[in-house]
Amino acid sequence: MLYTLCGRDIAPDGLSLPPAIELQFGHSPQTHATLADGSHLTCEGWPRADLLAEAPVFLRITAPLDALTRMSFLALSLDVNPAMHRPALAWAARRTEIAVWCTTAFSDLDARIWANAPERLSHRAYLVETAPNTGVSDHKAAADFTGHLHLALPGEVAPLLNRIGDDIDEARIADLDAAHLLLHRLGHLNGPISTASDVATKEPQRSPGQLSRLRDILSEPTIYLSRRVRALAEDLAWIDPDAEAAWHETALIHCTETAEGLKDRSSEWPDDLAEFTALSEMIDDATNLLLLLQMDSGPDQVEDAAGLLHQMRCAFDQCRLGHGVAA
Incomplete structure (x- = not known):
């Protein structure tokens, strides 16, 4: 989803991206990184290998993309540790007006995590599934979302x-x-x-x-x-x-x-x-x-x-x- 919004793979040399990335409009691509010790690094252009090698915990990327003239995006990758799910979602909820739950196919694990999400996130939330050759989920918990979409990624984000x-x-x-x-x-x-x-x-x-x-x-x-x-x-x-x-x-x-x-x-x-x-x-x-x-x-x-x-x-x-x- 993130690569499709940006129109490119933003992780050079296969390096890992941080768990939280914000996309905002800017006149030229620029990357601001926050490291684990609270310090900051900035580089012109999209994320570079030397910047990602510092293992940032948060990236703010500005870019002249049409979609960003009306909205900004906060992409949150949940840690495998279940204890971190609720604090991470609570942090995101304070910065979010509309939530998009993006998954290959909505599963019991997705349902358990979503059940513990802050109530504010559910006020306007869309479920996006990306597994090929499937329709939207019929999972019981999926009914809690404002709307369901099936998108073929990369490439198809216009409906969302x-x-x-x-x-x-x-x-x-x-x-x-x-x-x-x-x-x-x-x-x-x-x-x-x-x-x-x-x-x-x-x-x-x-x-x-x-x-x-x-x-x-x-x-x-x-x-x-x-x-x-x-x-x-x-x-x-x-x-x-x-x-x-x-x-x-x-x-x-x-x-x-x-x-x-x-x-x-x-x-x-x-x-x-x-x-x-x-x-x-x-x-x-x-x-x-x-x-x-x-x-x-x-x-x-x-x-x-x-x-x-x-x-x-x-x-x-x-x-x-x-x-x-x-x-």
Whole structure:
């Protein structure tokens, strides 16, 4: 699966790959390796024999592949030691939105390992079987997956990428719906709000190369912000109205921590495009304002805080798509 996504065998001279490999978009192939002692090595291009000879435990590979413009991939090879299965899957679950269980044919061993996987992985998970001349598995545990695919590897990943692409589109709409729900839950919406379709109708103001840089740098913080907004909306949906007053402080802390997380990320952004500078200034202003809102914890303050998160979410979308800085 990994070789098919990359379009090449990425293990030179038959050397072993580490148990965890991440693929991300980049303008040119580059390999970042983490060794067992926590040190790091970087080389231009795909993994080299001398780098793999250092026995890295994790590789991050960036490459200009079309599939990586919309998503990144974390490939996890499970250790033969059953005691390591759950910790490895728990580590991956924190970094994963969609899971793909790839195996030759789903077996009892696959079922036992999957049964101990963190629940978060099963929310959106696909089973991919690659054994030739077989259909998808009829194993009882295989019914737990969102969908089943049989792919002839190497070479055939388009059906899987198409399904994941549809999931991404659905998730983007859900992110905006969650933001709207959050504002409606706390109070009335004031003024018009930009939607994904509104943004998509505008002409990009950046060259293809600049758009690629914006997406490369802003994709991860956009996902982070979406997760935080969605989590807050879901928490609000389950609040007992009689206990809502006591929850205001917790909600404001959540919003402040979100802004501070974005601030940490923006500190490493370049300053050669106006979008990076404008978003950094917006995040700084929002962080300062959220700290002030915490001093007067109440429904009005939480509504203002939720509005700030939504404004930042819309601004990230506009900047990432090359439509300039949101007003």
